[in-house]
Amino acid sequence: MITDSIFSMSGKPADIPAISAICKKYGAILMVDECHSMFILGKTGGGIVEYFNLNPDDIDIVMATLSKAIPASGGYIASSRKIINYLKHESRGFIYSIALPTLMCKVAKEGINIFKSERAELARKLAENTRYFSEILRADGIDIGESVTPIVPILIGDSNKAALAARKCQDNGLFIHAVFAPVVPQGQAILRASITAAHKKADLFMAARKIGMIVRNL
Ligand SMILES: Cc1ncc(COP(=O)(O)O)c(C=O)c1O
Structure with a gap:
């Protein structure tokens, strides 16, 4: 199942605890787009997991952008080694697109460092x-x-x-x-x-x- 964590025009959250429970019940993988929650929601900006007080393992695939709270461009996916390996070899956007420019990686890294020290x-x-x-x-x-x-x-x-x-x-x-x-x-x-x-x-x-x-x- 794939969902946004926060719907981008209303700012309302998806019911991730209920969605995660349904995924567990039926053995489905849960992917959550955290573009509007990561680095933002929760007491320390930890995203939807922190907001709903979930176990990070409740979400199988987290994706987020590096173009909003982190002011660079590009994005990232966090998941198990097995899924990341699969994506590296199968995702068209990753294989056929030009890699993230080095400068943007540096900007994103600096943004993440600031976030980490003051989150x-x-x-x-x-x-x-x-x-x-x-x-x-x-x-x-x-x-x-x-x-x-x-x-x-x-x-x-x-x-x-x-x-x-x-x-x-x-x-x-x-x-x-x-x-x-x-x-x-x-x-x-x-x-x-x-x-x-x-x-x-x-x-x-x-x-x-x-x-x-x-x-x-x-
Ligand atoms: C929910 C959501 N996901 C992904 C994106 C993609 O962000 P970007 O292409 O800037 O990395 C956006 C951008 O507005 C978004 O609102």
Whole structure:
């Protein structure tokens, strides 16, 4: 079975404990795309396993990108020696594509080193910043769904209104984009905010208040 750990537009988690239990029951292999949870979720950024307090062996294949929380490019797969060996010899993308550039490997390695030395503090700051930003929007009456990650969807609905809101936000100095169908279902367009551990409270406050004002006046 293959699933995302976190759905990228809503920020909602897949029920990995239930999915893992079904896989165990039927002897299926579980592969989880942790592009939106690894280095982010859990007390020390350990990902979906830490978030749900699972045993790492509950997930057979973890894949994640090196282009989001780790600001390089490329990605990785973590699994048993047997599966990695199989992928090395059978995956077309690995065999026929040019390898990850050395520079990007170095950038990714440096990012991972920073993560390793500050992971608890970074995860705490990220969660705190996300909570702070979300609470201001909610207090302003803005519907932001039920994300458990720094992806904060601002639910708009109509595509034209979402495009207009994004343009107004950008005109006000905010780097935020609208997302339309088919990335989200028709009629469920959003603005998609991404919070980082490096954001300052004053900037988050300013951004949330501006977004609130723009969305309420659409
Ligand atoms: C769930 C998910 N998986 C994988 C990727 C691929 O990331 P990249 O091609 O940047 O490594 C993305 C990118 O947005 C994603 O959202």
